Amino acid sequence: xxxxxxxxxxxxxxxxxxxxxxxxxxxxxxxxxxxxxxxxxxxxxxxxxxxxxxxxxxxxxxxxxxxxxxxxxxxxxxxxxxxxxxxxxxxxxxxxxxxxxxxxxxxxxxxxxxxxxxxxxxxxxxxxxxxxxxxxxxxxxxxxxxxxxxxxxxxxxxxxx
Numbered sequence: 001x002x003x004x005x006x007x008x009x010x011x012x013x014x015x016x017x018x019x020x021x022x023x024x025x026x027x028x029x030x031x032x033x034x035x036x037x038x039x040x041x042x043x044x045x046x047x048x049x050x051x052x053x054x055x056x057x058x059x060x061x062x063x064x065x066x067x068x069x070x071x072x073x074x075x076x077x078x079x080x081x082x083x084x085x086x087x088x089x090x091x092x093x094x095x096x097x098x099x100x101x102x103x104x105x106x107x108x109x110x111x112x113x114x115x116x117x118x119x120x121x122x123x124x125x126x127x128x129x130x131x132x133x134x135x136x137x138x139x140x141x142x143x144x145x146x147x148x149x150x151x152x153x154x155x156x157x158x159x160x161x
Contacts, residue, residue, distance in 0.1 A: 030061045032104050033075045040106040043094065044077065051084040062097070063121040067136035069159045071102035074126070078115050099155040108155040113148055 026032070034056065037044040046055040062074040079094045095112040097119060118129035124137040133145045134154050144151045 029073070030059060030075070033061065033073065033098070033100060034059050034077075036100060036104045036106055037075070037077060037098055043079070043111075044096065044098065044106065044109070046079070053082045055080055055082075057093075058115075062119045065121040065124050065126075065136060067124065067156075069157060072107075072136065072155065073100040073102075073104060074098065074119065074121070075100070076115070076119060097152075101157065101160065103160070107157045108153065110147065110152040113150065116148065 038046065038056075043054075047053075056077060057080045058076075058078040060076045062076055064071060064073040066072075075098050077096045077098055079096075081092045081094065083089045083091050093115070095115045097110040097112065098106055099108040101107050116128060118127075120127050122132070125135045126133045128147070133147070134140050139154050139156065143156075144153050146152070
């Protein structure tokens with residue numbers, strides 16, 4: 001009986017996109033974000049080149065929250081451009097935080113100089129570690145935040161109908 005209740009609970013949790021406790025309620029959310037990012041094209045799509053290859057090396061689901069303009073999902077993506085064939089140059093990394101709407105369409109992105117760990121949502125707040133970057137409920141007047149010394153636009157879009 002307990003197993004049946006647990007199974008029913010898990011199945012009901014797996015249907016929605018996300019919840020307030022940052023547990024993705026759709027188990028394939030990361031795969032769907034990766035597919036959406038790739039469909040949006042350069043620079044979020046892996047591609048072979050003549051002498052190099054640009055590929056997704058790591059992706060992480062940050063979470064989601066409700067903003068005044070709708071549901072926001074976020075993920076961190078780390079791409080690598082391989083060194084040219086026959087070269088002794090190192091590969092080069094490119095890191096992005098990508099923001100998606102409720103339909104999981106790419107709406108905005110931050111380009112970061114280096115991968116950062118600790119991005120999360122705390123209700124309507126986007127945080128990095130223990131630092132609040134911004135609050136979707138009260139966006140900063142400047143419309144941007146500083147991440148690793150670089151200004152980044154606070155994501156905002158017109159709701160779709």
